[in-house]
Amino acid sequence: MFDPKLLRTAEGLEMVRGNLARRGVVLDVARCSHLEQRRKKLQVEADELRNRRNTKSKAIGKTKASGQDIQPLLEEVAGLKSDLEKNESELGEVQTELESLLLGLPNLLHESVPDGSDEDDNLELRRWGQIRDFDFEPRDHVELGLLDFEAGAKLSGARFVVMRGDVARLHRALIQYMLNMHVEEHGYTEVYAPYLVGPRALQGTGQLPKFREDLFAVKGDKELYLIPTAEVPITNLVAGKLLEASDLPIKMAAHTPCFRSEAGAHGKDTRGMIRQHQFEKVELVHIVRAEDSHDALEQLTGHAEIVLQRLGLPYRVMALCSGDVGAAAARTYDLEVWMPGQSGTQDGGGSPVKGRYREISSCSNCTDYQARRMGARYRPEAGKKQTVPVHTLNGSGVAAGRCLIAILENYQQADGGVLVPDVLRSYMGSDRIPAAEACVG
RNA sequence: GGAGAGGUGGCGGAGUGGUUGAACGCACCGGUCUUGAAAACCGGCAAGGUCGAGAGACCUUCGAGGGUUCGAAUCCCUCCCUCUCCGCCA
Numbered sequence: 001m002f003d004p005k006l007l008r009t010a011e012g013l014e015m016v017r018g019n020l021a022r023r024g025v026v027l028d029v030a031r032c033s034h035l036e037q038r039r040k041k042l043q044v045e046a047d048e049l050r051n052r053r054n055t056k057s058k059a060i061g062k063t064k065a066s067g068q069d070i071q072p073l074l075e076e077v078a079g080l081k082s083d084l085e086k087n088e089s090e091l092g093e094v095q096t097e098l099e100s101l102l103l104g105l106p107n108l109l110h111e112s113v114p115d116g117s118d119e120d121d122n123l124e125l126r127r128w129g130q131i132r133d134f135d136f137e138p139r140d141h142v143e144l145g146l147l148d149f150e151a152g153a154k155l156s157g158a159r160f161v162v163m164r165g166d167v168a169r170l171h172r173a174l175i176q177y178m179l180n181m182h183v184e185e186h187g188y189t190e191v192y193a194p195y196l197v198g199p200r201a202l203q204g205t206g207q208l209p210k211f212r213e214d215l216f217a218v219k220g221d222k223e224l225y226l227i228p229t230a231e232v233p234i235t236n237l238v239a240g241k242l243l244e245a246s247d248l249p250i251k252m253a254a255h256t257p258c259f260r261s262e263a264g265a266h267g268k269d270t271r272g273m274i275r276q277h278q279f280e281k282v283e284l285v286h287i288v289r290a291e292d293s294h295d296a297l298e299q300l301t302g303h304a305e306i307v308l309q310r311l312g313l314p315y316r317v318m319a320l321c322s323g324d325v326g327a328a329a330a331r332t333y334d335l336e337v338w339m340p341g342q343s344g345t346q347d348g349g350g351s352p353v354k355g356r357y358r359e360i361s362s363c364s365n366c367t368d369y370q371a372r373r374m375g376a377r378y379r380p381e382a383g384k385k386q387t388v389p390v391h392t393l394n395g396s397g398v399a400a401g402r403c404l405i406a407i408l409e410n411y412q413q414a415d416g417g418v419l420v421p422d423v424l425r426s427y428m429g430s431d432r433i434p435a436a437e438a439c440v441g
Numbered sequence: 442g443g444a445g446a447g448g449u450g451g452c453g454g455a456g457u458g459g460u461u462g463a464a465c466g467c468a469c470c471g472g473u474c475u476u477g478a479a480a481a482c483c484g485g486c487a488a489g490g491u492c493g494a495g496a497g498a499c500c501u502u503c504g505a506g507g508g509u510u511c512g513a514a515u516c517c518c519u520c521c522c523u524c525u526c527c528g529c530c531a
Contacts, residue, residue, distance in 0.1 A: 040491080047491060047500040054500085057512040061459035070511080077511045242451055242488080244469080377488090379451085383470030387488075 001102045001372050007032050008040075019108045022115060022322040027105070035098050042091040049084040053077060103203070104210055106327035107369035110294075113331055116321025122334070123321065128305065129314030131338055131355070136414045138354060140341030141405035142272045144416060145436035149272075158270070159262065159277040166433040170420065171280070171404050173427035175255050178282040178307050182397055186303045188253035188284060193233035195256055196224040201236040204374030206328035206366075213263045216277075226259035230283035231394040238287050239374035242387060248378060249296065250287040253397065255280065272405065274358065279401035286393040289378065290368065293391035294331075297365040301333045304361040304397045311421045313406050314338040316357055329364035335398065336360065341409040360402045363395030 006012035010033075017027040056077045063070050114123045141147065146167045152160035163171055182188040196218060202208040202225060207215060216226040227233060234254050243250075258281050262268075269275035284303060288296045301317065308315045320332040336357035344356030371377070371389035378390050411419040416435030420428050 043500085044491065050501085051499055053511080057510095058460065060511055064459080074511055081511085244451075379469090381470090383486075385486080385488090 001105065001369060002108050003368070003372070004098075004102055007036055007098075007102075016108065020105065022109055022113070023106060023325070024117065024323055025106060032101070035094060035101070039091070039094045039098060042087060042094060046084065046087045046091050049080055049087060053080050053084065056080070100209070103373070107330050107367060109322055109325060110331040110365070110367075112319070113325060114319055114321045117323040118321075119324050121321040122324055123319040125317045125319055125333070127314070127316040128309060129312070129338070131314050132340065132410060134340065138340040138409065138412060139416070140272060140339075140343075141408045143341065144408055144412060144418070146408060146418070146433070147273060147405075156277070159275065161273050161276060166428070166430070167404070167408075169428060170407070170424065170433065171400060173424045174403055174407075175280060175282060175400050176427055177424055178397060178400070179253060179255050181307065181310070182253040182282065182284060182303060186251070186253075186306075188251045191234055191237070191252045191254040193230065193237070193254060193256070195227050195233075195259075197227055197232055197236070199223055199225070201232055201239070201374075204236045204239050205232045205370050206373065207232065210327065214261055216259045216261055227256060228260050229258050229394075229396075230254040230256040230281065231285060234283060234285045235287075235370055235392050235394060236374055238371075238376040238390065238392075241376055243287075243376070243378040243390065244382060245289060245378055245380055246382070248287060248289050248390065249292065252285045252287075253282060254285075255282045255400075257281075273401055274405070276401060279399060281399045281401075282397050284363075284395050284397040287376070288391050288393065289380070290388055290391050293365050293367055293393060296391070296393050297331065297333070297363060300393055300395045300397075301335070301363040304335055304363055304395050307398050307403075308335065308337060308360070310423050311403070311407065313403075313410055315360070326362075326364060328366045328369050330367040330369070332362055332364040333395075334359050334362050337402070337406045339406055339409050341412075358402065358406075360406065361396040361398040364393060366392045366394070 002016070006016050013027075013029050013032060017029055020027050056073060060070050060073050060077075063073060114121065116122065142149070146163075148162040148164065149160075151162035155162070179190060183190050199208055202215070207228060215228055218224045218226065233256075234252050237252070238250070257278055259278055262275060262277065265275060273279075284300055286293075286296045286300055305315070305317070315335050315337045318334040318336055320329075320334060325332045337360040338355065339358050340355040342354075342356040342358060344353055368389035368391055370392045376390045376392070377387040379387055407421060408418050411421065413419060413435075418433040420431050420433065425431050
């Protein structure tokens with residue numbers, strides 16, 4: 001959530017309303033200011049009542065100690081009790097309502113975010129790499145026959161896959177390669193964390209209360225959810241902490257599976273391995289000082305880009321528009337990798353073109369939004385009292401499943417085999433994945 | 442699964458109904474000393490909120506939530522978590 005104090009002044013409210021409107025979110029200004037006024041009035045009254053009660057109770061203690069009669073004081077204080085109870089229950093209601101309203105609102109957008117309503121309005125910032133010119137018709141990763149979607153479906157239904165042999169190994173190699181790079185070269189601490197988390201963690205990063213339907217919940221006596229991204233357990237490692245400025249930045253990298261219900265994506269990307277209920281990802285998380293977060297986003301995005309560069313995969317960097325930035329983020333860069341086998345029509349012209357850029361990493365600056373929700377703060381100046389929320393960032397570095405199919409499609413050979421990118425050969429022990437049986441001839 | 446112990450400030454750790462928001466130590470900040478640093482010594486130091494120009498005043502918070510009481514870190518109940526021992530087990 002953003003700073004609740006912003007809802008306490010007319011200027012603040014107007015600023016918030018205007019900012020949220022860019023996302024297409026309508027803020028009920030009247031309701032906010034009404035709730036806020038009630039909150040203030042009730043809170044001041046409650047404080048006053050408690051003050052009187054406390055003062056009298058202390059007097060009782062003293063009077064009793066000096067051996068005098070406390071009966072008159074007891075009578076005085078009796079009346080306060082019911083007033084206070086009534087006031088407190090009302091205040092509780094108002095606070096609960098305000099809090100749930102606040103928890104349901106997205107982060108404020110950074111001024112640099114381009115206006116737009118959906119992904120079509122995202123702004124391309126730059127491209128890297130040379131798109132390969134095929135001397136044969138490139139297949140998509142499904143046609144290469146190296147992935148067993150039927151087996152996945154047999155076990156678990158749609159949007160699951162089974163990999164075997166060289167492909168399974170390539171997938172694992174990718175993960176090892178990425179994680180090693182970030183730890184050894186980019187200064188991240190490797191973290192292993194739970195794949196099942198409770199509701200508090202999910203509220204901290206922003207998936208709850210609003211996006212429950214995107215999650216897989218586990219049946220059992222505990223309320224647990226499969227993580228949709230390592231961002232959830234990793235970022236929440238600083239939940240409830242008061243850090244020193246000298247502790248920051250904290251940079252963590254983790255490889256985890258991710259589980260997503262894809263509830264809102266029926267019929268979308270049903271072919272192939274693009275959109276799965278379960279996929280692997282190497283996630284990068286930064287916990288930084290407030291003034292550093294915009295630089296950190298550039299750095300984090302750069303770390304994800306290097307992965308694609310070393311793998312020789314062409315990509316472009318997109319600045320997400322106001323309608324496409326996720327709820328927790330103030331600003332997001334997506335990395336989209338070139339997939340020559342995907343059908344697309346995006347290169348103008350009208351006639352279908354083979355090949356398409358697909359999201360492979362999403363790097364976000366969540367500013368203080370998650371930090372406030374999870375109570376993660378730091379002291380800007382050692383020895384001083386002031387504390388402020390940390391800024392949190394996360395990004396995929398990168399999604400392993402999509403990266404795998406990008407390699408399959410970009411490095412495919414005429415015979416249906418796939419060349420292994422140079423940097424992965426030592427992990428693979430070979431430079432080539434042979435064509436699947438069905439593809440040969 | 443059985444038996445027991447415990448959750449207190451940034452950290453460690455006292456505190457069992459009333460001027461205790463909480464001793465003490467560490468860390469941190471300021472100062473003295475020193476050519477400089479360290480050590481030593483002196484002083485300061487919980488967070489969140491409301492009001493206030495400010496000094497400051499007040500409220501809340503001792504795992505979470507209820508309860509008892511004029512008054513709860515302290516007593517009672519429920520839940521969560523941690524630790525120790527035994528059993529079981531990857």
